[in-house]
Amino acid sequence: MTIGERIAAEALALVGTPFRLRGRDATTGLDCVGLAMLAVARAGGCAVEPPSYGLRGMTQVQAEGFLLRAGLVPVARAEPGDVVLVESGPMQLHLMVRVEGGHVHAHASLGRVVLMPLPSPWPVLGVWRVGED
Numbered sequence: 001m002t003i004g005e006r007i008a009a010e011a012l013a014l015v016g017t018p019f020r021l022r023g024r025d026a027t028t029g030l031d032c033v034g035l036a037m038l039a040v041a042r043a044g045g046c047a048v049e050p051p052s053y054g055l056r057g058m059t060q061v062q063a064e065g066f067l068l069r070a071g072l073v074p075v076a077r078a079e080p081g082d083v084v085l086v087e088s089g090p091m092q093l094h095l096m097v098r099v100e101g102g103h104v105h106a107h108a109s110l111g112r113v114v115l116m117p118l119p120s121p122w123p124v125l126g127v128w129r130v131g132e133d
Contacts, residue, residue, distance in 0.1 A: 003130055004081025006043035011081075011097035011104040014039065017113040019106050024049070032095040032106045035113055036083050037070075039097050039104075043081070045130040046071050060085075060125050063093050072128035082129045086122040094122065 001009075020029025026038060037047035048070040058066075063085055064074070078084055078098045088094035096103035102117040 003043055003045055004079055007039050007081035008099040010042040011039040012099055014113050015115050019108050019111045030106050035106045036095045036097055040130055057091050058093055067128045073131055075127050075129045078127040082127050085126045086120055086124050088122045
């Protein structure tokens with residue numbers, strides 16, 4: 001099993017987890033960054049937390065810098081286990097984890113982590129992958 005497949009499986013296992021802004025623990029809640037970090041870490045990847053961030057108001061360039069510093073690399077096409085950067089609203093960026101047939105993401109309005117079928121309802125700004133060792 002590749003690391004991408006493991007990340008996708010870990011993200012799917014987190015569906016139903018409560019949403020919590022800046023959440024990093026599945027028992028107390030996750031936001032989109034926490035979801036991506038936890039899925040990567042549980043799959044055996046290195047999940048580097050940004051010292052501070054705010055996806056609302058962050059530019060795409062700033063978000064891409066954060067993803068690079070977290071050890072992810074940009075790729076042209078999404079595969080299961082990739083982290084997808086989208087613009088979910090005006091001046092609001094969001095991370096999702098690509099799984100077979102959809103995306104797992106922390107949905108603030110629904111108050112939990114959900115599985116959303118393809119295609120993304122939001123413009124995809126980039127796709128990022130954990131490198132294989």
